[in-house]
Amino acid sequence: MAGPLPSQLLPDGATCDAAGRLSVAGCDLVELAGRFGTPLIVYDEDHLRERCREASAVFGDGAVVYAAKAFLCRAMARLVAEEGLHLDVATGGELHVALTAGFPPERLVLHGNNKSFDELRAAVDAGVGRIVVDSFDELDLLDALAAERGCRPAVLLRVTPGVEAHTHVYLATGRDDSKFGFTVSTGAAAEAVARARAADSVELVGIHAHIGSQVFRLDSFRRAVAVVAGFANPLGLAELSVGGGLGVAYVTGEEAPTISAWGESVLEAAAEAGVTARLSVEPGRAIVASAAIALYTVGTVKVLPGIRTYVATDGGMSDNPRPVLYGSGYEAFLPRAATAERPRAVSVVGKHCESGDVLVADGWVPEDLAVGDILGIPVAGAYGYSMASNYNKVPRPAVVFVRNGDARPVIRRETFEDLLRLDL
Numbered sequence: 001m002a003g004p005l006p007s008q009l010l011p012d013g014a015t016c017d018a019a020g021r022l023s024v025a026g027c028d029l030v031e032l033a034g035r036f037g038t039p040l041i042v043y044d045e046d047h048l049r050e051r052c053r054e055a056s057a058v059f060g061d062g063a064v065v066y067a068a069k070a071f072l073c074r075a076m077a078r079l080v081a082e083e084g085l086h087l088d089v090a091t092g093g094e095l096h097v098a099l100t101a102g103f104p105p106e107r108l109v110l111h112g113n114n115k116s117f118d119e120l121r122a123a124v125d126a127g128v129g130r131i132v133v134d135s136f137d138e139l140d141l142l143d144a145l146a147a148e149r150g151c152r153p154a155v156l157l158r159v160t161p162g163v164e165a166h167t168h169v170y171l172a173t174g175r176d177d178s179k180f181g182f183t184v185s186t187g188a189a190a191e192a193v194a195r196a197r198a199a200d201s202v203e204l205v206g207i208h209a210h211i212g213s214q215v216f217r218l219d220s221f222r223r224a225v226a227v228v229a230g231f232a233n234p235l236g237l238a239e240l241s242v243g244g245g246l247g248v249a250y251v252t253g254e255e256a257p258t259i260s261a262w263g264e265s266v267l268e269a270a271a272e273a274g275v276t277a278r279l280s281v282e283p284g285r286a287i288v289a290s291a292a293i294a295l296y297t298v299g300t301v302k303v304l305p306g307i308r309t310y311v312a313t314d315g316g317m318s319d320n321p322r323p324v325l326y327g328s329g330y331e332a333f334l335p336r337a338a339t340a341e342r343p344r345a346v347s348v349v350g351k352h353c354e355s356g357d358v359l360v361a362d363g364w365v366p367e368d369l370a371v372g373d374i375l376g377i378p379v380a381g382a383y384g385y386s387m388a389s390n391y392n393k394v395p396r397p398a399v400v401f402v403r404n405g406d407a408r409p410v411i412r413r414e415t416f417e418d419l420l421r422l423d424l
């Protein structure tokens with residue numbers, strides 16, 4: 001929609017000077033782009049910490065597990081550790097990053113629908129706190145691991161409760177037709193519980209469910225909690241994880257519940273459903289998404305009269321594939337004029353050899369946007385960098401954390417030399 005960029009889409013630490021130039025945590029965005037180059041992803045560190053604290057305040061200490069796949073690097077793992085959260089890792093790679101960051105292994109939760117024997121062994125050897133078991137084949141692997149290592153890891157069983165989450169079909173994970181977990185309605189979940197209880201290879205401590213991502217409706221979460229509780233309560237297990245999935249607003253007019261509102265709703269639903277197990281949650285997107293702004297340099301402006309105006313940036317689907325994958329919407333703005341009216345309808349695209357290489361399909365920008373401008377895309381902190389690729393051999397962007405007027409690089413920009421690192 002035309003009109004100025006809604007300030008709710010910006011990080012907590014965003015401020016504008018009298019001329020409308022945007023700073024985050026005291027760092028001028030246009031200056032950051034000049035200093036570190038573009039594309040650049042700028043995270044407001046205090047915003048990240050504040051969301052961690054908000055989640056802990058509502059759910060309680062130790063009940064919040066940050067979902068690493070939304071955004072992970074060693075600095076992020078350390079921040080999460082400092083804020084007292086646990087960390088959900090879903091692959092050997094995420095486990096490796098967390099461990100090399102010094103993340104306390106007992107606060108790690110290992111997820112994944114197809115964990116390899118090596119991944120399970122690495123997790124057990126590192127001493128991860130919980131493994132969330134996803135399949136009967138994984139129970140076989142854990143039997144084999146126990147035979148090899150004499151271990152008995154604490155596990156939760158992931159169940160699919162048969163709940164429609166009202167989100168993109170690729171993001172819905174709680175339906176019966178899902179690759180994740182043990183289905184409740186077919187009896188597979190009950191069978192998995194019986195098997196895990198009887199096994200010497202695992203210690204069954206709880207049940208896990210995650211209905212999907214970018215979910216806005218609190219009633220979806222409430223219903224999921226009720227359904228999962230109906231399955232889990234009679235088992236009398238000590239722990240119940242209800243996953244993550246809280247949506248965030250990306251564009252003008254969207255409104256998402258706050259972490260606190262989500263927490264109150266989930267806790268109330270759990271109390272109503274008679275849950276006595278220790279409840280935990282796994283927010284990813286809601287912690288990191290609106291903490292970051294992606295900065296690009298405008299390289300060309302192509303006006304197709306009566307059709308469309310294309311604003312091309314120096315990034316694209318390689319640093320943010322979400323618009324291509326899910327048709328996700330974003331806003332665009334100019335950090336040099338962050339409060340300006342945006343009357344000009346444009347499509348913001350990248351530099352890749354695909355027509356689908358779109359960042360903002362239906363964006364609005366100030367009338368005077370010009371080649372060379374730094375263009376910002378807010379709410380760029382989740383599933384952007386973590387899904388980034390080297391398509392067209394475009395080096396991945398740099399990432400900086402800003403706080404109290406300081407910019408701290410946490411991921412350096414990839415170089416052309418890096419592109420040859422794996423070539424033999």
Ligand SMILES: *Cc1c(COP(=O)(O)O)cnc(C)c1O
Pocket residue numbers: 067069070088111210212213214243244245246282283284285286
């Ligand atoms: C992706 C995922 C999450 C986090 O989802 P968000 O939508 O980012 O909150 C939590 N738990 C599991 C098991 C996941 O796969």
